[in-house]
Amino acid sequence: xxxxxxxxxxxxxxxxxxxxxxxxxxxxxxxxxxxxxxxxxxxxxxxxxxxxxxxxxxxxxxxxxxxxxxxxxxxxxxxxxxxxxxxxxxxxxxxxxxxxxxxxxxxxxxxxxxxxxxxxxxxxxxxxxxxxxxxxxxxxxxxxxxxxxxxxxxxxxxxxxxxxxxxxxxxxxxxxxxxxxxxxxxxxxxxxxxxxxxxxxxxxxxxxxxxxxxxxxxxxxxxxxxxxxxxxxxxxxxxxxxxxxxxxxxxxxxxxxxxxxxxxxxxxxxxxxxxxxxxxxxxxxxxxxxxxxxxxxxxxxxxxxxxxxxxxxxxxxxxxxxxxxxxxxxxxxxxxxxxxxxxxxxxxxxxxxxxxxxxxxxxxxxxxxxxxxxxxxxxxxxxxxxxxxxxxxxxxxxxxxxxxxxxxxxxxxxxxxxxxxxxxxxxxxxxxxxxxxxxxxxxxxxxxxxxxxxxxxxxxxxxxxxxxxxxxxxxxxxxxxxxxxxxxxxxxxxxxxxxxxxxxxxxxxxxxxxxxxxxxxxxxxxxxxxxxxxxxxxxxxxxxxxxxxxxxxxxxxxxxxxxxxxxxxxxxxxxxxxxxxxxxxxxxxxxxxxxxxxxxxxxxxxxxxxxxxxxxxxxxxxxxxxxxxxxxxxxxxxxxxxxxxxxxxxxxxxxxxxxxxxxxxxxxxxxxxxxxxxxxxxxxxxxxxxxxxxxxxxxxxxxxxxxxxxxxxxxxxxxxxxxxxxxxxxxxxxxxxxxxxxxxxxxxxxxxxxxxxxxxxxxxxxxxxxxxxxxxxxxxxxxxx
Numbered sequence: 001x002x003x004x005x006x007x008x009x010x011x012x013x014x015x016x017x018x019x020x021x022x023x024x025x026x027x028x029x030x031x032x033x034x035x036x037x038x039x040x041x042x043x044x045x046x047x048x049x050x051x052x053x054x055x056x057x058x059x060x061x062x063x064x065x066x067x068x069x070x071x072x073x074x075x076x077x078x079x080x081x082x083x084x085x086x087x088x089x090x091x092x093x094x095x096x097x098x099x100x101x102x103x104x105x106x107x108x109x110x111x112x113x114x115x116x117x118x119x120x121x122x123x124x125x126x127x128x129x130x131x132x133x134x135x136x137x138x139x140x141x142x143x144x145x146x147x148x149x150x151x152x153x154x155x156x157x158x159x160x161x162x163x164x165x166x167x168x169x170x171x172x173x174x175x176x177x178x179x180x181x182x183x184x185x186x187x188x189x190x191x192x193x194x195x196x197x198x199x200x201x202x203x204x205x206x207x208x209x210x211x212x213x214x215x216x217x218x219x220x221x222x223x224x225x226x227x228x229x230x231x232x233x234x235x236x237x238x239x240x241x242x243x244x245x246x247x248x249x250x251x252x253x254x255x256x257x258x259x260x261x262x263x264x265x266x267x268x269x270x271x272x273x274x275x276x277x278x279x280x281x282x283x284x285x286x287x288x289x290x291x292x293x294x295x296x297x298x299x300x301x302x303x304x305x306x307x308x309x310x311x312x313x314x315x316x317x318x319x320x321x322x323x324x325x326x327x328x329x330x331x332x333x334x335x336x337x338x339x340x341x342x343x344x345x346x347x348x349x350x351x352x353x354x355x356x357x358x359x360x361x362x363x364x365x366x367x368x369x370x371x372x373x374x375x376x377x378x379x380x381x382x383x384x385x386x387x388x389x390x391x392x393x394x395x396x397x398x399x400x401x402x403x404x405x406x407x408x409x410x411x412x413x414x415x416x417x418x419x420x421x422x423x424x425x426x427x428x429x430x431x432x433x434x435x436x437x438x439x440x441x442x443x444x445x446x447x448x449x450x451x452x453x454x455x456x457x458x459x460x461x462x463x464x465x466x467x468x469x470x471x472x473x474x475x476x477x478x479x480x481x482x483x484x485x486x487x488x489x490x491x492x493x494x495x496x497x498x499x500x501x502x503x504x505x506x507x508x509x510x511x512x513x514x515x516x517x518x519x520x521x522x523x524x525x526x527x528x529x530x531x532x533x534x535x536x537x538x539x540x541x542x543x544x545x546x547x548x549x550x551x552x553x554x555x556x557x558x559x560x561x562x563x564x565x566x567x568x569x570x571x572x573x574x575x576x577x578x579x580x581x582x583x584x585x586x587x588x589x590x591x592x593x594x595x596x597x598x599x600x601x602x603x604x605x606x607x608x609x610x611x612x613x614x615x616x617x618x619x620x621x622x623x624x625x626x627x628x629x630x631x632x633x634x635x636x637x638x639x640x641x642x643x644x645x646x647x648x649x650x651x652x653x654x655x656x657x658x659x660x661x662x663x664x665x666x667x668x669x670x671x672x673x674x675x676x677x678x679x680x681x682x683x684x685x686x687x688x689x690x691x692x693x694x695x696x697x698x699x700x701x702x703x704x705x706x707x708x709x710x711x712x713x714x715x716x717x718x719x720x721x722x723x724x725x726x727x728x729x730x731x732x733x734x735x736x737x738x739x740x741x742x743x744x745x746x747x748x749x750x751x752x753x754x755x756x757x758x759x760x761x762x763x764x765x766x767x768x769x770x771x772x773x774x775x776x777x778x779x780x781x782x783x784x785x
Contacts (some may be wrong), residue, residue, distance in 0.1 A: 129343075144597075215712055255285060433510065503538070557587075643700075650776075662759075705721065
């Protein structure tokens with residue numbers, strides 16, 4: 001696969017001086033890749049063979065169980081080791097930390113600056129805790145399946161939006177001197193059979209194989225990883241699943257040809273925890289470090305460590321390859337200056353981890369006594385609150401329901417409004433997808449969850465708000481009592497009934513359905529039957545079912561996602577109009593699950609050890625691309641979101657195309673992390689005027705979609721694809737010119753036979769609007785000379 005690119009890149013090495021290999025600029029003036037690689041090469045040259053093995057084999061025990069994975073210290077060289085910690089929304093298994101909004105929440109802001117600032121704040125907390133590597137950001141899964149258990153961790157199913165989010169997140173994290181680990185590579189789109197398992201008779205059953213064609217990989221699932229590499233990501237985590245029959249962490253097409261050759265990625269590939277299933281085949285095909293590594297025999301087999309040492313001694317894995325692995329692991333450490341005064345690991349992390357895993361009184365507790373946690377939250381509550389509000393999408397607003405006035409009688413209903421009765425952390429409830437009944441969801445479950453040091457609930461925030469103007473709050477939190485429809489404790493009927501509902505999602509299990517949980521649908525119908533001003537707020541992982549959306553007494557609907565620890569304050573800011581709703585959907589909400597496209601593979605296609613197969617026959621046609629191709633009307637489309645004001649867009653779209661553009665990349669310009677330099681060259685500029693025609697200041701999110709020429713692009717090309725967006729604030733009556741810049745990659749398709757990006761001949765159609773279905777202005781022109 002990709003044989004032509006193998007030939008192109010076989011003469012290149014990111015560790016060799018070459019005029020062809022142009023390494024990207026360092027973050028905020030830190031050491032460049034080339035300087036870091038030189039330092040790493042010198043460091044590795046001083047290691048013994050055993051020490052090199054240690055650098056690429058990982059371990060749990062450094063230091064004191066404080067890190068989910070680690071590289072042990074080498075005292076004689078002054079190397080203190082490297083600490084890896086979950087996860088993409090804050091420091092997991094820790095205390096004194098912030099619970100940040102989830103990936104899908106920040107994607108719903110459509111705001112590059114907020115995405116970056118969130119990442120900076122996350123990086124600051126990891127650094128202050130002494131963690132060298134954030135196991136995040138995540139763009140895998142993207143959300144091929146609406147029921148995917150980990151969709152909420154990423155930035156949604158559109159590669160352009162996800163790519164922008166990955167780029168901003170990597171840049172923000174690494175600006176603090178902490179390594180970003182972009183994950184999970186690639187096409188791990190479901191939790192069921194995501195990794196290998198053992199049958200009752202002891203037979204090993206292989207992980208599901210995601211069978212994806214080359215073009216779809218490049219234009220959809222790999223696209224955001226290219227943005228991460230372009231931003232300088234230190235490491236990339238390969239996934240549990242197989243890709244086209246080979247495990248992701250031993251797939252040379254993905255790890256070597258695409259990542260290290262085509263994208264010139266100079267960092268290291270790290271396995272997901274226990275995603276390594278062999279030694280020489282994984283090392284030789286591109287895996288650079290196994291996790292959890294040397295001591296994983298405590299919970300499962302280790303394949304590097306002693307086994308890798310034996311393979312090197314036997315010549316099965318060359319020492320040259322081992323050196324390459326170690327250099328790659330160490331280069332980001334030097335690039336980000338982590339060898340210079342990096343904070344020590346918080347000594348509380350060990351006992352917090354043990355308590356999180358086993359509770360108090362575990363046998364190991366005597367070795368790791370409780371100590372006060374290092375509180376690293378700083379002023380991050382402010383950015384969490386801001387993102388929580390900005391990531392809230394107003395889906396419905398009739399009869400002037402929102403923003404609320406200072407109503408004297410407000411009802412707070414639903415089991416999502418109060419503090420979680422399970423406590424400060426969301427454990428996976430027996431591996432089930434429905435979560436816990438009582439308490440708000442401000443983050444999902446699994447390795448991406450974070451313990452609450454503080455949490456402002458919707459109930460608490462609404463009570464405080466209403467109390468401030470002397471109003472009254474009536475409360476009914478039991479969904480079962482709500483579904484009875486009697487409301488015996490409520491009198492008089494509130495002027496506004498705020499109903500808080502939820503849907504849970506967690507690593508390890510896919511959602512059983514798209515329905516909101518705990519009798520939510522009946523709770524809506526019952527509340528709306530007595531309250532003509534029912535306002536529904538949903539905390540969930542993304543796509544949910546809303547069969548009641550057209551109920552006339554449901555006057556407003558807000559998708560608040562998983563907004564982090566300031567969830568109550570954030571939603572109150574939106575409800576009372578302190579902040580206007582500026583979120584837009586980063587996914588499509590269907591009327592039914594069947595409308596959404598391919599569903600989770602629930603069973604093997606044949607009775608064999610490799611029987612689990614997922615065929616991505618739809619190609620690139622997921623989410624809004626699927627709805628466009630099949631001409632399906634969604635409930636709420638990709639990019640949709642309402643405001644408390646109104647916007648308009650001129651019907652005159654200006655397009656300026658670079659003259660004398662060639663169809664193929666100019667390879668003579670060289671290559672750097674992210675691919676050929678020319679692939680990222682700006683080749684077109686599109687401009688449109690946006691106006692606020694309402695009565696108050698608000699945020700518009702103009703979006704640019706591109707339709708490729710029908711006659712000169714292959715079958716399976718989407719009807720249109722997102723290729724630009726901006727979030728702009730406009731005062732009432734104000735107009736502004738918005739510009740979108742497109743790169744060569746944005747107007748190219750991947751030709752799998754030629755193994756290169758191609759700008760097609762013929763007319764492109766540029767479409768600007770406020771959602772994928774609300775297009776105001778179009779312009780048709782050719783790109784090529």
